Amino acid sequence: MVSTRTVIVQQYEIAETTLEEQEFQKYAIVEEAVFSELTKYMEELLDNPKVVRFIEVTSRYVQCIKNNGVSEVESHTKKNLRRKLENLYGSKIHFVSNDSGHLLMLPNSMSRDDLVRMNDQLSAKLKAIETCSDKNLITAACIIRNENLQLQSGNVWPPTPEDLSEFHLPKNTHLFLQSLLRGDNRIQHSSRVSRLIWSFGPDFTHAVTEGKFKTPKHILLPFALESLSRIVVELTKLLNRCGHGLSYSQIGEIETAIAMQTISAGEEQHLVIPRNIVANAFTHLA
Incomplete structure (x- = not known):
């Protein structure tokens, strides 16, 4: 059964x-x-x-x-x-x-004549591209430069997490890097390409504006190093010279500005605490 x-x-x-x-x-x-x-x-x-x-x-x-x-x-x-x-x-x-x-x-x-004509057309197009490539490159560079220069007056002082999270790369800078890394201008791309765009793009802005516009990368990277490394000054100076971060003194200025802002906000309550900490809220520590 x-x-x-x-x-x-x-x-x-x-x-x-x-x-x-x-x-x-x-x-x-x-x-x-x-x-x-x-x-x-x-x-x-x-x-x-x-x-x-x-x-x-x-x-x-x-x-x-x-x-x-x-x-x-x-x-x-x-x-x-x-x-x-x-x-x-x-x-x-x-x-x-x-x-x-x-x-x-x-x-x-397709005959041999067809292939010869096609090759001749492609050769002519390639020659035309090579002839005007220098002019096109200069034009593209000027467009990207002017676009980044428009950001110079856009920084809030001292920078806040909200301001940093709202930063967007200029449209043409993003398009240029996307085309450079992929070889085309398709919208969809891999996480690697996206990561590199957001690594290289802020360097364009920082370099063109001579550090007057402070991107999230150039603020947060030195801060991260400061919290992780014992040789902060040397590493921060090295990053600054290579155009990847603010100078050590500028990082100090930001820290001081944030501290003064926190102190000023807490004067009314006679209590100085970071703004993400709520006063009189019970906290359980394990």
């Missing part, structure tokens, strides 16, 4: 298997529908021959699958795309790797 527990386990396994099969079937249907859409792009490519990076085709394919309700695209889907295209189009398309190892795809209908 089969126990009730065994029956329940078997029913659960059947239900789970059925669910997996349904998900697999749904994925297969979406994949097939998206591949059918991709063939329209391929037909346009065959009608208007050009060289494309295969990673761009793969990205288009994967994004379309995600747009159809699939949260995670299986790795085999991307790996099998080239094989599926070769099976469908056969000798109509050709794949070749460039010097960087990236796969390029082009219609076999």
Whole structure:
């Protein structure tokens, strides 16, 4: 006689298997529908021959699958795309790797003359870019400089946590660093790029304004060193010379200003306590 527990386990396994099969079937249907859409792009490519990076085709394919309700695209889907295209189009398309190892795809209908003309056009564009690159760089530098100079009068004294948390990098400075670190201007980027932008960006502001505008980085980094290190003066001076923080004397001025502000605020109550501490509130210490 089969126990009730065994029956329940078997029913659960059947239900789970059925669910997996349904998900697999749904994925297969979406994949097939998206591949059918991709063939329209391929037909346009065959009608208007050009060289494309295969990673761009793969990205288009994967994004379309995600747009159809699939949260995670299986790795085999991307790996099998080239094989599926070769099976469908056969000798109509050709794949070749460039010097960087990236796969390029082009219609076999492209003649040698087409490739020569395309190369000539790209060479002309590259030459034009190289010719005006110095002028563009100077223009970009002036735009970023003027944008940062506008911040000079924006500091509150003494600085407060609220003021520091509200600091935003100038728009063009952020865009420049994003493009420099990524090679494009896409909004989404990795945590590494975001971290580096917020590391380099304040240095731009500090350097351009000659330290007149004090960014959160240049205030908080020396304070952090002061609380963690015994050789504070030397390290703070080194950071200041390299443009990464305020001078040791300026840090002292901020500390003094904050202390005087706290003392002034506590004179009415004849009690000097930091503003984040509430008077007459019971505190339990473990």
